[in-house]
Amino acid sequence: MSSPSLSSSLLSSTFRFEIESITPRLGNLTVYRKSLKKLIQVQTPGLITCTSRGVIPHLSSDHHLNPPIKWIHVPFESFLEHSPPFPTLHPGPYPLHSSLGFRPEQHILSMSLRDPADDRDMPPNGNQFVSALCLRGVRKASPDQWRDYVSSVQPDLVLALSDIPFSSASLSQKRLTKSIERSASWLANILRPLPAPATGPDANLNILVHMAGGIIPAARQAFSQSLLDPLFDKEAEAIKPLTNLDEGVVGYSFDLAPLHKSLSPNLTLPTTSKSGFIPFLDLFSTPPAPSSTAQIISLIRTSLTPLPTTKPRIVHSAGSPHEVLALIRDVGIDLFDAHWAQRAADVGVALDFVFPAPVGLPDPELPRQVGHNLYDKRYSHDFSSFADFHPPPAYTPVPYTRAYVHHLLCTHEMSAHTLLALHNLAVLDMFFVSVRRVLLEEPESFSQHVAHFEQTYDEKLGVLAEARKLWTEVSLARGKGRLAREREKQNQDAQNINGYEYKK
Template sequence: MTTSAMDQSSSSPAMSFTVLASTAPVLAPRVGKLAIAGRKTIATPHHVPLTSRGTVPHVAHDVMRQHTEINSLYAGLEDFIARKQPPVYNTPAADHESPLKKFICVPEDMPLILGPRRFPPIPCPPANTSSSIALLTSTGFTQLDAHDYVQAVQKLRPDIAVGMVDLANKQPGSKRRARMVDRTHAWNRDALEQLYGPSVAEEKKAKSAYFAPILPLDNAQQSLYLDDLESEFRWDISGLALYQSASLGFVPESLADLPRLLFSEPETPHTILRDISLGADLLTTPLLGVSSDAGIAMDFVFPVPDVLQDGSAKPRPLGTDMWKSDHAVDTSSLGEGCTCYACKNYHRAYVHHLLVAKEMTAWAILQIHNFHVMDAFFAGVRESIQRGTFEQDVRMFNCVYTSAMPESTGEGPRLRGYQLPANGPNQPRRMPKAYGLLDGAAQKFAASQSEVATPDAGADELEEQGFAEKA
């Protein structure tokens, strides 16, 4: 067992990360504890719930506090800066409070992570520049200047701020990769200087911990950037933000004691286990929300219980499609043996009915259940790592469960704006015109009215005919 913590002489805020169990400094699963002064402690590995404009989709704040175990949130700045004068910047807050938390009504003791963009981000047709990145707000595309992002961190005071990174929408070429490294290096150098630099007065230094981004490139292409993180910025950064699991192998040993936030889009729990085995501490799991939107109730357990470890049985599904008519009269819970709020109070027949009726409560119930399954999954992962049986438990999990999530047979809820593809100029409309559906009925009504003869109409017609004959 190894233990590490941030140097208390660092200029970063009062945040510490302790490794409780690990077999190697890098490229190995590990259990840790992320502690921020005055905030809930996060046990790692763990997932970071994603928000839409500061709210977990389908889950109201009171439901989140009472019926889930959510203990951290991620928010993107592009959700709050649609207007020229964003109201989030005018939120009154005390010196020890975060204006962003006040604006989205999040408890002050809940760790909040802020990044420039929501995740997963919608690709933007406008290109990034040497001083800004392209965003998609609720009013259209815009550019976020690197200096403006630093000012937003200073004003909104999140617990953790993720550094701005230059990411390409498609596979970058050699010149584009060089620009990605140069821009990201310059943005983070300037941000650290403005937030924690020696020229900044002690009382004006940022209260947010800073996670430096690691580009999704190979080690040779970003070696200069990694060298600077080690030599110049080591005592100013509190963690690392990575955008592909392969980058976990490029983390140098001198930075191995920092927490690693992996912005990942796993398609199955198997992918999550692979990322954890490479040393990821915090992970984003859009899979959870995608499953709830599709009407899928997750149903998997890690480590696999002894009663399910039967090699002769066919692989078990990772979830249940609640759209299927088989559940119309099924009064069992969403998950076998599940103890979440949704399974204690509702059954499959009710959820199936709500889905068919397009009632939004259906997705709220599924979201609560899926959060419970994911929380229990990560709790089992931590216990497995501490016991030293993680590799064997992963192999058994891969044998017992199928390699893909079940496909949905129904339609999800109405898509939110950021879930739709970003159309460039001269692109067709995202949604058809609703009033166009009435064109046929309007034409039939006009035709029926024209066939009804009235005295006045008949007189006018005869008068016109007589005038034509005289002419």
């Protein structure tokens, strides 16, 4: 079934999203590059690859051809270290693609100011700026600057600036109201037609909007409503020919990191280090609790209810496959970033899960872990490939063995993370392929499969927590005298075990 599709032209590209079925949602997102005569297609539900400082962590440009890597999300804030940010200086076509080394014929680039997975406490935003974080500290970015950056780097899709309060303190109603008003007005700002000389007479941006309102349903409802309300006077004049904000928006985006933070404030880590930055890795120590996922689903539903169903819905920083499945099932989310899977590669975890989950597993094997912590000594002699459920060979690198990557992890070789990043993206992509297949072939049993998946796989992602602990230990142990320190630890462990046996 085909429903009204939306398209807008961006310089020489056409963005299009077609929904093949509404419940459950299956879609097809395409960008057509007129000048290259090239169609890039992303089937939904599908994945978005994350970048850090403009590059996909651990991969090199020859890996960018891998099938899972099609839609890439670029947080812009790290480029604010220099003024003007260097991607804005690129003179040729597809400036963002070209300056970061991505391929216009292969990749769809979306861009936001902030990293959607970064929920560290930040100085407050102002009426006319968002606080962004780069290596040289906090930078203020105004909606006008954002318009300039966006129009000069020309991403395929861009998130309008949004006022997301990042602070552990609970929010007052006044602060929330302000957040909604600012987000709406910044959206209106970027919806103003671009000045003619910038990109040609009818250049339009594909604008995504982050759904504001925090964890207060009334606030979320109010924000959605403000997208639909007709504008008047000056505001209407500015976004002409649009009559309301929603008409200018091609899709809706939800950042889960700040929502999880607000829903489980006790999980928030203190700002420990001297510089005020918490190491990024610590931010993801806890996977989302099912209860907070349930609340988030209800919040997303509140946001989406009044809005048209024809536009893509994007979720950033979902924390587990369980959460992804629940969001597909309950609120029809179309795209998810692969942040959690890419982080798993950082800490030495090879993902190993399939959808639908295998049936007939013996009880003691349940719940299964979603991956293997290859730091674990038990893999040192394991010469099987990373995953029991290995993606098809055309999809991943040669099946390297667990023992090899265990060795590389123990010796701090970066190649371990390269292999794991490639593998994890492939596993996640296969997961979405299977999800789409079930949605297409047996949509009525999707919920059943989700329930079975939840029973089969550990939703606490214990394997990630364990790997993170070992990763931290290895990372602390690095440097001169490492072997001696490791020996000390081994002795300690041995003593602990002896002591334990003695007590017994």
